[in-house]
Amino acid sequence: MIHNQTFRTALKYISLILIIATVLVSSALFSDKQYASVSFALAVMTCVIFVTGYEQKKTGTRRLVISSVMTALAMTGRLFPILKPTTAIIILSAVYLGSESGFLIGSMTAVLSNFYIGQGPWTPFQMMALGVIGFVSGIFGERLSQKRSLLIIYGIICGIAYSFIMDIWTMLWHGQGFDIKIYLTALATAVPVTIQYAVANAVFLYLMAKPFGDKLGRIKVKYGV
Amino acid sequence: MKSFSSMHPITQAVWFILTALCVMFSMNPIIAVVSFTGAFVLYIFRNGAKGLKTHLWFFAMWIGIVIINPLISHNGATVFLVINKQPITMESAVYGAVSGTVILSVLYLFRTFSQIMTSDRLMYLCGKLSPKLSLVMSMALRYTALFTQQTRKVQQYQKATGLYKEDNIIDTIRGGVRIFSIMLTWALEHGITTADSMTARGYGTGKRTQYAVYRFSSADTVMLILSVLFGAVTFTAQISGKMNMEFYPKLSLTEITPHGITGYISYGILVILPIVSEITENIKWKYYLSNI
Numbered sequence: 309m310i311h312n313q314t315f316r317t318a319l320k321y322i323s324l325i326l327i328i329a330t331v332l333v334s335s336a337l338f339s340d341k342q343y344a345s346v347s348f349a350l351a352v353m354t355c356v357i358f359v360t361g362y363e364q365k366k367t368g369t370r371r372l373v374i375s376s377v378m379t380a381l382a383m384t385g386r387l388f389p390i391l392k393p394t395t396a397i398i399i400l401s402a403v404y405l406g407s408e409s410g411f412l413i414g415s416m417t418a419v420l421s422n423f424y425i426g427q428g429p430w431t432p433f434q435m436m437a438l439g440v441i442g443f444v445s446g447i448f449g450e451r452l453s454q455k456r457s458l459l460i461i462y463g464i465i466c467g468i469a470y471s472f473i474m475d476i477w478t479m480l481w482h483g484q485g486f487d488i489k490i491y492l493t494a495l496a497t498a499v500p501v502t503i504q505y506a507v508a509n510a511v512f513l514y515l516m517a518k519p520f521g522d523k524l525g526r527i528k529v530k531y532g533v
Numbered sequence: 534m535k536s537f538s539s540m541h542p543i544t545q546a547v548w549f550i551l552t553a554l555c556v557m558f559s560m561n562p563i564i565a566v567v568s569f570t571g572a573f574v575l576y577i578f579r580n581g582a583k584g585l586k587t588h589l590w591f592f593a594m595w596i597g598i599v600i601i602n603p604l605i606s607h608n609g610a611t612v613f614l615v616i617n618k619q620p621i622t623m624e625s626a627v628y629g630a631v632s633g634t635v636i637l638s639v640l641y642l643f644r645t646f647s648q649i650m651t652s653d654r655l656m657y658l659c660g661k662l663s664p665k666l667s668l669v670m671s672m673a674l675r676y677t678a679l680f681t682q683q684t685r686k687v688q689q690y691q692k693a694t695g696l697y698k699e700d701n702i703i704d705t706i707r708g709g710v711r712i713f714s715i716m717l718t719w720a721l722e723h724g725i726t727t728a729d730s731m732t733a734r735g736y737g738t739g740k741r742t743q744y745a746v747y748r749f750s751s752a753d754t755v756m757l758i759l760s761v762l763f764g765a766v767t768f769t770a771q772i773s774g775k776m777n778m779e780f781y782p783k784l785s786l787t788e789i790t791p792h793g794i795t796g797y798i799s800y801g802i803l804v805i806l807p808i809v810s811e812i813t814e815n816i817k818w819k820y821y822l823s824n825i
Binding site (some may be wrong): 340368369370372373374375376377379380382383384412416419420422423426427428429489491514519520523524527530531 | 538557573605639640643646652665666668669670672673674676677679680681710714716717718720722723724725727728729732736737742780809
């Protein structure tokens with residue numbers, strides 16, 4: 309159990325930075341087959357963030373259960389056709405529940421929904437992409453919850469960012485090392501999907517932002533959270 | 534003895550991690566082919582001939598990689614075609630073939646992995662690492678099933694009260710949003726109630742224990758020791774560069790030494806372990822049946 313608040317916060321940010329650094333550094337350093345090392349390192353780092361940050365923190369039972377409820381909702385959202393509300397749900401729950409829960413919900417959604425869609429060496433990457441989106445949304449939570457227009461713009465950025473992160477994976481999967489040409493090609497071929505993500509995020513954030521806030525407010529009044 | 538698919542999750546996880554890492558880190562044609570054969574045979578052994586579409590899709594991807602790689606990467610000394618002033622080299626095509634085989638075998642391994650490592654097994658493994666994480670996972674899986682049921686109930690109720698018109702898209706979307714809103718409220722309240730119930734029953738007051746049906750038997754010990762042993766031998770051969778393969782500028786496999794050969798053989802044994810275990814159990818089962 310880590311009681312020191314500052315140390316805990318520091319640990320939280322350090323592990324996040326480490327995760328991102330692992331991807332960038334190892335994709336730049338190794339000449340081939342780095343998708344293997346990157347995936348492996350990511351899986352380990354993700355576990356580290358849980359074990360150090362989440363496990364040792366005294367998280368309230370209510371928040372824990374609400375996190376799993378939101379994970380289930382986001383998972384169901386991933387099975388929707390064309391426009392998927394997954395990222396929107398992750399962003400919203402991170403905004404209201406905090407960055408750690410955001411990371412947990414994002415990465416858990418990736419692992420668990422892949423049981424239906426298909427596990428693969430890409431799972432750690434999706435975990436990281438969705439987890440980081442949740443984490444960052446939690447950091448900006450207060451500002452995002454006040455202004456809906458800001459939230460929608462943020463959602464569009466997240467959709468694009470998700471595509472950018474996953475295309476690093478596409479590039480590494482190709483096994484040629486860090487090759488800007490392959491990366492740009494991957495980005496170009498992914499444009500329709502990127503637009504799909506961005507539109508889905510904007511639409512669902514627009515539709516759900518107010519009801520979600522209202523409902524959580526209602527829960528707060530009713531149960532005195 | 535037990536067959537591989539009924540072994541302890543830790544044994545299975547160790548085998549999968551070792552086999553996958555060995556092939557992912559090496560760009561060696563022999564390792565790639567051995568690993569692909571092993572993964573493919575294991576998959577076919579468990580699933581039979583069904584799922585032809587998946588196989589075709591995988592092989593189409595392999596051919597795609599072999600064709601695309603020389604078009605993107607122009608390294609290599611043996612040029613056999615020049616398109617648009619860009620050389621197409623044999624080395625690059627071979628590199629594509631090897632990396633395609635590696636990718637294919639990893640894909641087949643993961644297919645089998647997700648069949649064997651069901652969510653309850655994965656939850657058990659996570660529970661060893663972090664009980665809270667495993668709790669969140671199991672609850673999320675439970676809620677997904679619960680949501681589907683409840684959504685159907687709400688939908689039928691809404692239909693029965695006459696809230697839907699036939700063939701009106703806007704009405705359908707509105708109905709969908711309404712149902713989602715209902716479900717959100719229900720889910721959140723249900724979650725809070727569950728959490729309160731958990732607290733009332735003493736969740737978080739003591740050490741969390743887990744219900745597990747997996748027993749670590751002698752078969753697991755044997756399998757675990759064999760996997761670690763052969764995995765380690767392969768890794769040492771790989772790290773010491775006895776199994777290296779150079780693709781550019783000219784294809785050259787490192788001279789095959791006894792150390793390299795032990796590496797190849799031990800990887801072959803590592804890959805074949807679960808197949809042997811499955812086949813032995815299968816034969817035993819048939820033998821016992823014939824005696825009844």
